[in-house]
Structures are given as structure tokens and as C-alpha cells.
Amino acid sequence: MRRFHWQIFLLLLLLLPGYCRAAASLEALPEFLRPDPFGGIVTPDQGGARLRSSLYDARHRVVLKGWRDGYVSFQLVVNSPAPAAYSLEVSLADPAHKIQTDLFREWSHFADADKHYYPDALVPVHGPYSSRLPEPDNKIAQQTAQAFWVDVYVPPEAQPGIVSGKARLKCGASTIAVPLQLTVLNRAIPAEDVVTIDHNSYGSSFLAEQYGSAYHRYSGNWFESDQFFRLIHAYHRIYYEHRGIMHQLGYGHAGKVSTEFVPVLWGTGRARHIVDWTLFDRHYGPLLDGTAFASSRRGPRPIPFVYLPINPEWPASYEFWGEPGYEAEFVNVLSEMQRHFREKGWTHTDFEVFFNHKKRYMGFPWDGDEVRFPKDLNYFLEYGRLMKKALPQDSPVHFVMRADVSWDMEQQFKVLKGVVTLWCSSGGILSFYRDAPQALRDRGDVVWYYGGPPTVTENAAAITERPLRAWLWGVNGYVHWLTIAPGDDPWFHFDGGGTVLVYSGERFGLTEPIPSIRLKIQRNCLQDIAVLDSFKNQQPLDSLRSEAAHRFNNSTLDDWWNPRPPLADIPSDQWQGSSIDAAMEHTNKSLAHPGVSAWYNVHEYALQLAGGTK
Amino acid sequence: MKTVYLVSLFLALATLAPSQDNPATTSTMRQEMESVARVGSVMVDGDVCQRIVTPLAKEYMFKVDPHDQWLAGDNYDVDDVSFNITKKTLIRLSHLASFPSDVNLWMPIDGHPGKIQMVIRNKNEMSQFWRWGDLYQDMVPQMETVLKTGQRVTVMDRPGWISVLAPVYNSLGDVVGVIEAVSRAKIDAHENVK
Numbered sequence: 001m002r003r004f005h006w007q008i009f010l011l012l013l014l015l016l017p018g019y020c021r022a023a024a025s026l027e028a029l030p031e032f033l034r035p036d037p038f039g040g041i042v043t044p045d046q047g048g049a050r051l052r053s054s055l056y057d058a059r060h061r062v063v064l065k066g067w068r069d070g071y072v073s074f075q076l077v078v079n080s081p082a083p084a085a086y087s088l089e090v091s092l093a094d095p096a097h098k099i100q101t102d103l104f105r106e107w108s109h110f111a112d113a114d115k116h117y118y119p120d121a122l123v124p125v126h127g128p129y130s131s132r133l134p135e136p137d138n139k140i141a142q143q144t145a146q147a148f149w150v151d152v153y154v155p156p157e158a159q160p161g162i163v164s165g166k167a168r169l170k171c172g173a174s175t176i177a178v179p180l181q182l183t184v185l186n187r188a189i190p191a192e193d194v195v196t197i198d199h200n201s202y203g204s205s206f207l208a209e210q211y212g213s214a215y216h217r218y219s220g221n222w223f224e225s226d227q228f229f230r231l232i233h234a235y236h237r238i239y240y241e242h243r244g245i246m247h248q249l250g251y252g253h254a255g256k257v258s259t260e261f262v263p264v265l266w267g268t269g270r271a272r273h274i275v276d277w278t279l280f281d282r283h284y285g286p287l288l289d290g291t292a293f294a295s296s297r298r299g300p301r302p303i304p305f306v307y308l309p310i311n312p313e314w315p316a317s318y319e320f321w322g323e324p325g326y327e328a329e330f331v332n333v334l335s336e337m338q339r340h341f342r343e344k345g346w347t348h349t350d351f352e353v354f355f356n357h358k359k360r361y362m363g364f365p366w367d368g369d370e371v372r373f374p375k376d377l378n379y380f381l382e383y384g385r386l387m388k389k390a391l392p393q394d395s396p397v398h399f400v401m402r403a404d405v406s407w408d409m410e411q412q413f414k415v416l417k418g419v420v421t422l423w424c425s426s427g428g429i430l431s432f433y434r435d436a437p438q439a440l441r442d443r444g445d446v447v448w449y450y451g452g453p454p455t456v457t458e459n460a461a462a463i464t465e466r467p468l469r470a471w472l473w474g475v476n477g478y479v480h481w482l483t484i485a486p487g488d489d490p491w492f493h494f495d496g497g498g499t500v501l502v503y504s505g506e507r508f509g510l511t512e513p514i515p516s517i518r519l520k521i522q523r524n525c526l527q528d529i530a531v532l533d534s535f536k537n538q539q540p541l542d543s544l545r546s547e548a549a550h551r552f553n554n555s556t557l558d559d560w561w562n563p564r565p566p567l568a569d570i571p572s573d574q575w576q577g578s579s580i581d582a583a584m585e586h587t588n589k590s591l592a593h594p595g596v597s598a599w600y601n602v603h604e605y606a607l608q609l610a611g612g613t614k
Numbered sequence: 615m616k617t618v619y620l621v622s623l624f625l626a627l628a629t630l631a632p633s634q635d636n637p638a639t640t641s642t643m644r645q646e647m648e649s650v651a652r653v654g655s656v657m658v659d660g661d662v663c664q665r666i667v668t669p670l671a672k673e674y675m676f677k678v679d680p681h682d683q684w685l686a687g688d689n690y691d692v693d694d695v696s697f698n699i700t701k702k703t704l705i706r707l708s709h710l711a712s713f714p715s716d717v718n719l720w721m722p723i724d725g726h727p728g729k730i731q732m733v734i735r736n737k738n739e740m741s742q743f744w745r746w747g748d749l750y751q752d753m754v755p756q757m758e759t760v761l762k763t764g765q766r767v768t769v770m771d772r773p774g775w776i777s778v779l780a781p782v783y784n785s786l787g788d789v790v791g792v793i794e795a796v797s798r799a800k801i802d803a804h805e806n807v808k
Contacts, residue, residue: 203807
């Protein structure tokens with residue numbers, strides 16, 4: 001009889017997957033070692049193995065240090081060699097209840113290119129989080145490890161000192177506790193970033209695609225619904241919370257405008273005017289007065305930059321280009337926009353007149369984006385004239401003409417001086433012109449450079465190279481050209497994520513976007529850069545930059561620039577793309593593949609400056 | 615004088631067109647698009663069209679460099695005077711319809727008989743044929759018919775869409791291009807805003 005009971009017990013153990021049969025474990029990992037779902041580290045991050053124990057002290061406590069008004073991040077990995085139910089909780093015993101802990105489940109994406117799993121999307125969960133391994137929705141056969149991202153938010157009012165806590169894993173009858181110790185440093189991270197990180201996007205149709213259930217459930221015009229505008233604001237908010245900004249372009253290459261980006265116009269020629277601001281104001285009002293961010297930890301603040309819908313076909317009809325009617329339509333409507341913005345008090349934002357079209361898309365006969373043929377600059381000059389005519393010089397509303405430049409940038413810097421004041425430059429070509437950023441900034445222009453996010457198949461620190469380069473170069477910012485396009489199936493057939501940094505939360509029952517590991521690492525990097533830069537009153541900025549570059553990848557500041565190539569002295573319409581690549585050989589070699597610990601080392605430098613190293 | 619003629623013609627056609635209050639039925643759309651295409655054949659100047667795409671753009675259009683995937687696009691250029699003259703005419707033609715429509719210009723490519731390229735698009739960004747972003751594409755059979763015969767062809771292959779293809783003549787009497795007068799029953803305000 002006893003034997004019979006024992007056999008039943010064994011059978012139950014096998015049949016009841018909720019029971020934790022084998023030894024589970026809980027490991028803390030630094031942000032730069034991304035776990036795979038089988039208990040290992042993803043291949044690109046394995047070079048940083050020495051960081052594996054970096055979070056632990058001699059008493060096997062997880063030791064964290066954080067500045068006020070910022071985040072400290074780490075990862076927790078639940079390991080169970082056999083299927084098991086578990087629950088995970090992270091707590092910090094902050095007597096003032098100011099410090100907050102955000103827990104995210106890491107989604108493991110299967111990348112088609114190399115047939116490996118990479119964690120990236122972060123699903124917000126509340127602790128204690130209960131689930132099981134393998135995680136049912138991630139559908140990974142033989143999954144033995146589930147990773148979690150932990151953000152510890154240290155508000156500005158947090159008291160400096162030590163706060164203890166623990167991460168606790170319950171699996172079956174066993175409980176594993178990992179002690180945590182957070183040191184809140186006295187210094188606060190500057191609220192203002194020294195480099196602006198922009199996340200660009202085009203149109204709104206991506207929202208209908210990625211929030212298909214909401215879109216299809218809605219009975220009216222979803223693109224005019226409160227739900228739709230809330231979603232747009234949520235996208236801005238998630239980037240803002242991660243120390244970034246967002247741009248959303250509202251027109252196509254032949255001038256088609258989507259209704260939510262424009263006021264309604266009526267009439268032609270001198271009679272053309274704005275008749276309805278409703279959709280425009282619903283879209284932009286909360287962004288331009290900052291109320292869209294009222295619930296954010298960073299507080300309400302108007303967005304600093306925004307695209308206007310202005311293009312060669314809006315607000316003036318291209319039918320009248322070069323004629324008095326074009327000038328009348330353009331000037332009248334732009335003047336009305338200025339008055340409306342002024343009345344609304346939208347005076348903290350740079351309103352960008354930006355031409356994105358390329359002639360290869362057959363809409364217009366000149367390139368607005370990345371001018372190659374110098375003759376096209378005449379169109380910019382004409383729009384500059386029209387803007388001057390439309391806008392009062394003493395207006396508190398800031399209109400700027402922005403140009404995204406590559407081939408011809410050096411000429412454009414000269415020819416369009418005083419016309420274009422916001423430059424978004426190809427990073428590769430700007431690297432030929434070391435003196436340009438300072439010269440442009442000295443005359444009051446804003447200079448960004450552009451590129452794209454690294455894919456998840458690059459190491460975790462790769463994304464930090466973009467903001468660092470901006471800071472080392474002395475430009476104002478960096479633009480990810482596209483960060484909302486996850487591909488057809490990011491969850492099970494991932495394209496690598498070279499055009500996405502936030503994902504739709506709809507799959508997880510959420511009505512808003514969710515962040516990624518890369519976005520979190522980028523935010524933490526921006527915090528460090530803001531701190532590093534804040535020491536420029538105590539030591540020369542170039543020495544701070546030099547040391548950061550050295551710690552990052554053993555480079556010098558010179559390594560971040562290319563020598564001026566011979567092709568820079570021939571007309572840009574005679575350049576070839578392959579010769580540009582050749583001219584970037586120096587930086588390509590000297591900056592290739594920063595190590596996994598590259599940013600960890602820079603962070604340690606920032607801590608050292610602030611007197612907070614171990 | 616030419617302008618007066620144009621305006622009169624447009625006004626006459628606009629009077630014939632159904633008012634905006636009427637539902638744009640397929641037959642109405644077809645009738646109007648055919649009118650637009652017919653007028654377009656008269657008004658669009660084929661000699662000007664032939665000057666739009668520059669020799670440089672033509673030289674590079676079919677070049678492939680494994681080290682430079684954007685070679686053809688980066689060398690794409692147009693003569694803006696010819697482009698603007700033609701585009702303005704196309705825009706005015708589209709005003710003949712009582713509903714949103716576009717009139718696009720397509721042209722064959724010298725030395726590449728099986729290919730055709732979109733040369734001018736317009737503000738509603740509609741076309742039944744354009745593969746977004748392509749500099750050129752395989753010849754559309756219906757366009758080949760227009761180029762060979764000079765006959766207008768109506769295409770309604772995609773549900774809810776109508777395109778009327780019509781010839782563009784130069785001063786020698788040759789058919790040198792095709793205009794696509796196009797509309798659709800349900801306008802998608804967000805398509806192609808990218």
C-alpha cells in the first residue's frame with residue numbers, strides 16, 4: 001500500500017507541471033548581458049562574461065548605485081531545468097516610499113537570420129508576477145530560463161543613502177531570495193540632456209497595423225477617435241520617459257497629407273485659408289502644451305521639436321508653383337498658423353518646415369531630403385523667402401527650416417546660411433567635416449546626425465555608440481531614422497529590429513506601446529552622458545570626452561573623425577556611394593564593434609567622477 | 615489664347631461632371647476619368663515630357679553596383695522646368711473630376727522595350743500600377759497597348775479602382791508616354807504617407 005502511494009506521488013510530480021520538481025535558481029545580471037531562454041547569454045554579449053558577477057558583492061548581495069532623478073537597471077533570470085510554475089517579486093524597503101521598481105518580462109524573439117533567440121521587447125508586469133516555464137505565450141520548446149528587466153526609479157526627492165530590498169522567487173515549496181542593496185547617490189541627473197535623441201516615424205498607418213484589434217473594433221473613423229490620439233500621445237510619452245523625443249511626419253513624397261496632421265484649408269489663391277483646427281489641435285495640443293506628459297515621471301513639458309505638414313503641395317498647391325498664387329496660399333496659411341500657435345501659447349517648440357521628398361519618388365522635381373544636385377538649393381532659398389514674408393520677426397513662435405543633408409552638406413551649410421537652421425546630417429559624411437558642428441552652433445544653428453538603431457544581433461552596448469558619438473562630436477543630437485517598424489512578425493520571426501525600439505503592447509492586452517531593452521540601455525547611457533557633461537565646469541570638456549572615448553573602446557577623439565577625403569573637393573553630384581564608404585574607412589576600422597562592457601566602463605567613469613565608485 | 619482655351623475647356627467639362635453631392639458611382643467615375651484622360655491626351659505635351667528625365671538619370675537607371683545599392687536612385691534627376699510644366703497640366707486635369715483623382719505620367723525607357731517608368735505622381739498618391747519606390751518596372755500590358763495603338767484603355771483590375779490610360783503625343787505624332795487618370799471609390803487618407 002505504501003509503495004502504491006509513492007508511485008502515485010511520483011506520477012503526480014510528472015503530471016503536475018505546476019510543481020517545481022528540480023532546483024530552480026534566480027540570477028541577477030547587468031543590463032549588458034542579455035539572457036537567452038535556455039540559461040545562457042546571447043552570443044553577441046558573451047564577450048562581456050567578466051561582467052556576470054559585477055552586480056554582486058562579497059556577501060552575494062546585488063549592489064546597485066543610482067543618482068537621483070534617474071534609473072538603475074538590472075536583469076533577473078528565473079532558471080528552472082524542468083517545467084515549473086513560479087512567482088517573482090522585487091521589493092525595496094524605502095521608508096519614504098519614493099523609490100519605485102518597474103518589472104518587465106523580457107520577450108525572446110526568434111530571429112530568422114541566425115535562428116537564435118534574443119530578448120528585446122519588455123512586457124510590463126506587476127509583482128508578484130506568477131507564471132510558468134516554459135512561458136506559455138512565448139512558445140519556446142525546452143525553455144528553461146525567463147528573464148526580467150528591473151528598472152529602479154530614484155526620484156529627485158529620494159534621500160541619499162542605502163536602501164535594502166530583495167528579489168524573491170517562489171517555485172513550488174522553495175523560496176529563493178536575492179538580497180538587494182541600492183545606494184542612492186547625492187547627485188541628481190540633470191533634467192536636460194546634452195544630446196537630443198530623436199525617434200523618427202512616418203505617417204500613422206503603422207498604428208492601425210500594430211493595433212489591429214482596436215482599429216477593427218472601432219465602428220467610426222478610428223483615425224479621428226480619442227483612442228487614436230491617446231495612442232499617438234502614448235508613443236511620444238514612452239520616448240520622453242526614456243529621455244528621447246519623437247517625430248511623426250504627416251505627408252508623403254508626392255505631398256499627400258493625412259488629416260490628423262493638418263488644419264483644414266478652403267479656397268484657392270488669395271482666398272485660401274484655414275477653416276478648421278479641430279483634428280490638428282486634438283493631435284498636437286497636448287503635445288505642444290505638455291499635458292500629454294502630465295502623468296509621466298519627468299513631468300509635463302511641451303515637445304521641443306515638431307514637424308509641420310508643410311511640403312511643396314501643402315498649404316499651397318503646386319499647380320501654382322512660381323506664381324503669385326503659390327506665394328499667396330503659402331504666406332496666408334503659414335501666417336494663420338503662426339497666429340494660432342501664438343494664441344495657444346505654443347512657444348516652447350521649434351516648428352519645423354522640413355522637406356522630406358526625393359525626386360526619385362516622382363512627386364516633385366527637386367530633392368528636399370539629402371540634396372545631391374546643387375541646383376535644388378534654389379527651392380530652399382525660395383521657401384526661406386516665403387517664410388520670412390509669412391512670419392513676423394518678433395514672433396514668440398519658433399519656426400525653423402530643417403534640412404536633412406548628406407552629399408552636399410558642406411555647400412548647404414554655406415549657401416543656406418540663415419535659411420536652414422536645423423541640420424540633420426548623415427553621420428558618415430559629417431565625419432569628414434570636423435569643424436562644421438562648432439561653426440554651425442556658433443551661428444545659432446542646431447546640428448543632429450542620423451542613423452539607425454543597431455539590431456538585436458549586435459551586442460547590447462551597440463546602441464550607446466550613437467549618443468556617445470553625438471556628445472564626442474559636439475553636435476546637439478542624433479536621429480534614429482525609424483523606430484516604430486517591427487517587421488511582419490517580430491514575436492516569432494524577427495527581422496532583427498533595425499527599425500524598431502518600441503513595440504505594440506496590444507498582444508499583451510495593453511493599449512499602449514511597450515519599451516525594449518535597447519531603449520532602456522539608451523536611456524541609461526543618456527543619463528550617464530548628462531552626468532559626465534555636468535562636470536565640464538570642473539574640468540575641460542575635451543578631457544571628459546577623451547576619457548569617455550578611451551573607456552568606451554580605447555579610442556581617441558581623433559578616431560571618431562575621418563580625414564577630409566579628396567572627394568569633398570569635387571561637386572557632390574559627381575560623388576559615388578562607394579567612394580563615400582571608402583572615405584569612412586578610418587572610423588569604420590577604429591570604432592568597429594565596441595565591446596560588451598564598453599558602456600559599463602563609461603558608466604564606471606561617471607560614477608568615479610561623482611565619487612560613487614565601488 | 616491657349617490659356618483661355620484651356621480654361622473654357624475645363625469649365626465645360628466641369629459642368630458636365632456630376633456634383634460633389636452625388637455618390638461617386640463606378641459608372642460616374644468611369645465616365646469622368648475617361649473624359650479626363652481624353653482631354654489629357656490633347657493637353658499634355660509629349661516633347662516636354664521627353665525632356666523631363668535627364669541623360670544622367672537614364673544612364674544610371676539600370677546600373678547595378680553590389681557596393682552601392684542606391685546607385686540608380688542617387689543619380690535620378692529631372693529637368694525641373696519640363697517637370698513643372700507637365701505636372702501643373704496634370705494637376706489641372708485632375709480638377710476636371712468631381713471627386714479626388716490623380717493624373718500620373720508614365721513613360722517608356724529608350725533601349726529597354728520591356729520596361730516603363732512612373733515620371734510624375736500627384737498629391738493623392740494614387741496609382742493602380744506603381745510599385746512604391748521603384749524607378750522603373752516591367753511594362754504594364756495595358757500601357758503597352760496604349761503605346762502601340764494610341765487607344766485609351768480603362769483598367770479596373772483592383773476592386774474599387776479605376777484607371778484610364780491614354781496616349782501622350784509629341785510633335786512628330788509619336789506616342790511617347792501614357793497618362794494614368796486614376797481614382798478609387800474609397801479614398802485611403804493614410805496610404806502612402808511614408
